[in-house]
Amino acid sequence: MDEGNRYLPIADVLRQRIRSGDLAEGDQLPSIPELMRTHGVSNAVARKVLRTLVSEGLAIARSGSGTYVRERPERQILVRSWHRNARGGSPFAIEMAGQARIGSWDYTSRTVCAPEGVRRRLGLEGPGDDDVPDAMETSYVFRGDSEPVQLSTSYEPLSLVRGTPIVLPEEGPQARKGVVERMRTIGVTVTHSAELVSARLVTVVEARQLDVAPGDIVLVIERTYYADTRPVETADIVIPVARFQVLYGTSTWDAPAGE
Amino acid sequence: MDEGNRYLPIADVLRQRIRSGDLAEGDQLPSIPELMRTHGVSNAVARKVLRTLVSEGLAIARSGSGTYVRERPERQILVRSWHRNARGGSPFAIEMAGQARIGSWDYTSRTVCAPEGVRRRLGLEGPGDDDVPDAMETSYVFRGDSEPVQLSTSYEPLSLVRGTPIVLPEEGPQARKGVVERMRTIGVTVTHSAELVSARLVTVVEARQLDVAPGDIVLVIERTYYADTRPVETADIVIPVARFQVLYGTSTWDAPAGE
DNA sequence: TCGAATTTGTGCGTATGTATC
DNA sequence: GGATACATACGCACAAATTCG
Numbered sequence: 053m054d055e056g057n058r059y060l061p062i063a064d065v066l067r068q069r070i071r072s073g074d075l076a077e078g079d080q081l082p083s084i085p086e087l088m089r090t091h092g093v094s095n096a097v098a099r100k101v102l103r104t105l106v107s108e109g110l111a112i113a114r115s116g117s118g119t120y121v122r123e124r125p126e127r128q129i130l131v132r133s134w135h136r137n138a139r140g141g142s143p144f145a146i147e148m149a150g151q152a153r154i155g156s157w158d159y160t161s162r163t164v165c166a167p168e169g170v171r172r173r174l175g176l177e178g179p180g181d182d183d184v185p186d187a188m189e190t191s192y193v194f195r196g197d198s199e200p201v202q203l204s205t206s207y208e209p210l211s212l213v214r215g216t217p218i219v220l221p222e223e224g225p226q227a228r229k230g231v232v233e234r235m236r237t238i239g240v241t242v243t244h245s246a247e248l249v250s251a252r253l254v255t256v257v258e259a260r261q262l263d264v265a266p267g268d269i270v271l272v273i274e275r276t277y278y279a280d281t282r283p284v285e286t287a288d289i290v291i292p293v294a295r296f297q298v299l300y301g302t303s304t305w306d307a308p309a310g311e
Numbered sequence: 312m313d314e315g316n317r318y319l320p321i322a323d324v325l326r327q328r329i330r331s332g333d334l335a336e337g338d339q340l341p342s343i344p345e346l347m348r349t350h351g352v353s354n355a356v357a358r359k360v361l362r363t364l365v366s367e368g369l370a371i372a373r374s375g376s377g378t379y380v381r382e383r384p385e386r387q388i389l390v391r392s393w394h395r396n397a398r399g400g401s402p403f404a405i406e407m408a409g410q411a412r413i414g415s416w417d418y419t420s421r422t423v424c425a426p427e428g429v430r431r432r433l434g435l436e437g438p439g440d441d442d443v444p445d446a447m448e449t450s451y452v453f454r455g456d457s458e459p460v461q462l463s464t465s466y467e468p469l470s471l472v473r474g475t476p477i478v479l480p481e482e483g484p485q486a487r488k489g490v491v492e493r494m495r496t497i498g499v500t501v502t503h504s505a506e507l508v509s510a511r512l513v514t515v516v517e518a519r520q521l522d523v524a525p526g527d528i529v530l531v532i533e534r535t536y537y538a539d540t541r542p543v544e545t546a547d548i549v550i551p552v553a554r555f556q557v558l559y560g561t562s563t564w565d566a567p568a569g570e
Numbered sequence: 571t572c573g574a575a576t577t578t579g580t581g582c583g584t585a586t587g588t589a590t591c
Numbered sequence: 592g593g594a595t596a597c598a599t600a601c602g603c604a605c606a607a608a609t610t611c612g
Contacts, residue, residue, distance in 0.1 A: 057599075083577060094601050099578085107366075107526075109512060115578045116608030129507065132559075248388065249557040251510035251528050253368060269510050269528060274556075298508040300391075300559050316580075342596060353582050358597085374597045375589030 059100040062091055066101065070110055070121055081111055081119040130201070130291060131299045132247065132273075155197065159222050161190040163210065170207045173276050173286040186210050190221050193261055200262045201296065206231075206287040212240070231277050231285050240279050247300075248274040254292065262292045269293045318359040321350055325360065329369055329380055340370055340378040366526060389460070389550060390558045391506065391532075414456065418481050420449040422469065429466045432535050432545040445469050449480050452520055459521045460555065465490075465546040471499070490536050490544050499538050506559075507533040513551065523551045530557060 066082075069075045082090065087098035102119045105111040113119045163185035166176055176186055192204040206221065213219050218226050218234045226234045232242045254262070254270045262270075273289040291298060325341075328334045341349065346357035361378045364370040372378045422444035425435055435445055451463040465480065472478045477485050477493045485493045491501045513521070513529045521529075532548040550557060 059599085085577080096600060096602085100599080102578090107512070108514075113578065114609080116576080117610075118577060127509075244560060247559045249508060249530065249559065250386075251530055251552050253528070269512070271508065271510055293510050300506045300508065301503060318580085344596080355581060355583085359580085361597090372597065373590080375595080376591075377596065 058093055059097045059104065062087065062093070062097070062101045063104045066105060067108075067110065070105075075121050077121050077123045079121050081105070081121065083118055125295075127293075127295055127297050129299050130296050131301075155195060157192050157194045159190055159192045161188060161220050161222065163187070164189045166207055166209075169274075170286060173274065174207060174209050174283050176209060188213060188219060188221070199295075201291070203258060203261055203290040204287050206285060208285045209283075212284060213238070235277075235279070235284055240284055242277045242284060243280055245275060245277045248276075249298075250274075251293070254290075258290055262290070264292045264294055271296075271298060273298070317352055318356045318363065321346065321352070321356070321360045322363045325364060326367075326369065329364075334380050336380050336382045338380045340364070340380065342377055368526075371524065384554070386552075386554055386556050388558050389555050390560075414454060416451050416453045418449055418451045420447060420479050420481065422446070423448045425466055425468075428533075429545060432533065433466060433468050433542050435468060447472060447478060447480070458554075460550070462517060462520055462549040463546050465544060467544045468542075471543060472497070494536075494538070494543055499543055501536045501543060502539055504534060504536045507535075508557075509533075510552070513549075517549055521549070521551045523553055528552045530555075532557070 066075070075081065081102065084095055084098040084102065087093065087101060088095055091098070102111065102113065106113050106119065110122055111119050112122045164187055165180045165182050165185055166174060166187040166189075168180075170176075170187065171180055174187065180186060187207045187209055190206045190208075192206070193200060194202045194204065208221070216238045217224050218238060221231075221234065226237055235242050250272045251269055252272060254264060254268045258270065259265065259268065264270075269292075271289075271291040271293055273291070274286065275289055276283050276286040278284065325334070334340065340361065343354055343357040343361065346352065346360060347354055350357070361370065361372065365372050365378065369381055370378050371381050423446055424439045424441050424444055425433065425446035425448075427438075429435075429446065430439055433446065439445060446466045446468055449465045449467075451465070452459055453461045453463065467480070475497045476483050477497060480490075480493065485496055494501050509531045510528055511531060513523060513527045517529065518524065518527065523529075528551075530548075530550040530552055532550070533545065534548055535542050535545040537543065
């Protein structure tokens, strides 16, 4: 006789009240005992209702205090690329306005045997040998206004940079110059790049570095620079979705058809 | 005396066994009764252990069968744009090889009063009136090889398309042609587009449409087409990261510096 | 500063429904 | 149909965090 899911309709009611604005951002949701009284259910059901809303990202539970409608601060926009002939039309200018600037960064460099995925992206042959380093790995924490913005782990093949003045990306005369400039000094002309975008839950370590809550979602961008057909650098870039969106600008003649 | 979190160490053990490969992809995890016996805990704790692993994306629960280590099939690549002068170098060609093709789609169109976020993107003034529709909304389900690939909800301002042959995007002579072609027939030249990328948990409705598990993560792309400075179409595109990655190709002279 | 009240988090035991094999 | 396993539900207890008099 029981439909089995007594928590769903109750969650629906609260969801609706949030969407309609009846419950505004920051407002406290009914507590567990309150839901038990008003809907005549047990604590397990009332708990499940609130947990469901939290897991959907609509609410935040504060232990000892209550469950509240989640506040969504304006997210800043990280501009990763736009086409140069998409010159500053006003809608673009508006979108650029809130753009996040990367001001400072920390880094550490070391030689490693590149992991499997990176091997594929850099075109390194074979499975690799832990005792034979074949890539320079550099890990960055980027900040804007002293707030952490993104993490990046970059790999450059040692076969390319070993023995050159730019082995260590952030040391020497070419430090802080970016991959394209640095590669130019050793005669490598970067012609284009590819960015493979995905997303996943943040790891514990990343959550601490980015100052976000565990369970948050991050965008993961695998960016690879090419000199013609040869990959010369690849990086895993991690961006917290709670605070940032990523903007790609494209020219329409490149856009895929049929959508 | 109780440390309070009896499920955490048990979850750690299973996490370790998964990471080490002791439990391979597709293997069945210990069931709830099994965990109760082997660790001497109640069903609530055993349940919490498994639910924790599922929520971390490490396992999948199949009702009536068991909980299994999640399998991660190769993800296909959705190419959203690449620069025309990034012509088929071999690494690109390789990346294109596994590319997902959109073959068919369903859709439904209706006039609506555009929601808040869409109003901003389309440059519609004022808060909008529920009784006064000002946009044509079209919802798509795209499929490739009959498998759902992405969802899209598109908005075009009625002030632009009302009374034209293309009011209904998927009807009439310009159906199935894409935004750029359709707009051209009414004298609107689309010059460029912007894609704002983010991610979030999938909604229940989307999970059913895309045939993914609830709790999965989706990429959300807000794509807007512009005719010079005027936005002429915007869409919310939803892509499940469990099966797809999105590829953006860029020219290096556009790339942001300092990374 | 302390303590009482409130609220969430975790835990125990048990029962029923339902999907899978 | 029967055995197994997960999902949901009920009631109760205590710990930890927060709030406030």
